[in-house]
Amino acid sequence: MGVYILCxxxxxxxxxxxxxxxxxxxxxxxxxxxxxxxxxxxxxxGYRMEGRAPIYAANQEILNMVDPLPQALVLTSIVIxxxxxxxxxxxxxxxxxxxxxxxxxxxxKLKG
Amino acid sequence: MNKEPKGMTLIVKTxxxxxxxxxxxxxxxxxxxxxxxxxGGFAGGVIITLAFVxxxxxxxxxxSMRKVSASIASSFESFGAIMFLxxxxxxxxxxxxxxxxFINKGVPFTLFSAGIIPLCNxxxxxxxxxxxFAVFAVLVMLKFTNGKDKG
Numbered sequence: 001m002g003v004y005i006l007c008x009x010x011x012x013x014x015x016x017x018x019x020x021x022x023x024x025x026x027x028x029x030x031x032x033x034x035x036x037x038x039x040x041x042x043x044x045x046g047y048r049m050e051g052r053a054p055i056y057a058a059n060q061e062i063l064n065m066v067d068p069l070p071q072a073l074v075l076t077s078i079v080i081x082x083x084x085x086x087x088x089x090x091x092x093x094x095x096x097x098x099x100x101x102x103x104x105x106x107x108x109k110l111k112g
Numbered sequence: 113m114n115k116e117p118k119g120m121t122l123i124v125k126t127x128x129x130x131x132x133x134x135x136x137x138x139x140x141x142x143x144x145x146x147x148x149x150x151x152g153g154f155a156g157g158v159i160i161t162l163a164f165v166x167x168x169x170x171x172x173x174x175x176s177m178r179k180v181s182a183s184i185a186s187s188f189e190s191f192g193a194i195m196f197l198x199x200x201x202x203x204x205x206x207x208x209x210x211x212x213x214f215i216n217k218g219v220p221f222t223l224f225s226a227g228i229i230p231l232c233n234x235x236x237x238x239x240x241x242x243x244x245f246a247v248f249a250v251l252v253m254l255k256f257t258n259g260k261d262k263g
Contacts (some may be wrong), residue, residue: 018210055149055150056221057221058220058221075154077156082244086247086251089251090251093251093254
């Protein structure tokens with residue numbers, strides 16, 4: 001139960017960065033941290049008591065393993081997070097090219 | 113005094129020269145042992161991309177982009193996708209999609225076993241590695257034009 005509370009703390013750290021920072025790069029870092037917290041939470045859901053990593057090894061008797069299905073789902077989720085990061089960084093670079101600053105309080109010209 | 117303005121200092125360049133090949137070999141090891149130990153195509157592809165990213169960061173973008181350009185990355189990515197499709201269709205000729213068309217099944221937990229999984233690992237690593245490198249190359253080659261006079 002404690003590890004789930006810590007995942008919530010990590011997610012709230014990312015959420016705080018997204019809400020209260022003024023630099024666009026710091027907002028992007030907050031988004032990445034929140035995404036890591038969600039992936040970690042999904043992997044931790046598959047824990048079984050006295051379980052080990054779900055990998056067969058050569059002459060070893062494996063009795064009980066943790067659930068490998070959340071790990072397979074999280075792999076896809078990490079790839080999606082990478083693509084989102086690349087897209088958001090590209091948008092941030094275009095904003096800097098147009099406005100010359102990363103400060104979101106100065107990016108206020110609506111007419112393009 | 114730093115004579116050439118491109119790239120990083122001499123210490124960084126020497127260290128990058130020594131370790132870029134080692135990182136590439138480590139990535140190939142992770143890919144080829146994907147059915148025996150943890151890792152596989154995706155993780156190995158990312159590690160191979162990191163070897164090229166190290167060269168770009170240490171030597172500057174003008175020098176590195178002459179060696180590996182973005183069009184080579186695009187063709188590698190397409191080749192990875194076509195290879196994966198070819199593995200699927202080659203199994204279809206025998207029975208169903210992704211049929212294991214190898215004659216001897218091999219001994220478990222050795223390198224030459226587990227059917228078509230090593231070939232699929234290689235195809236995935238080509239696609240992932242080239243795709244990530246293309247993303248990084250586009251971000252590096254972006255030229256800033258002063259666009260404040262528009263609008």
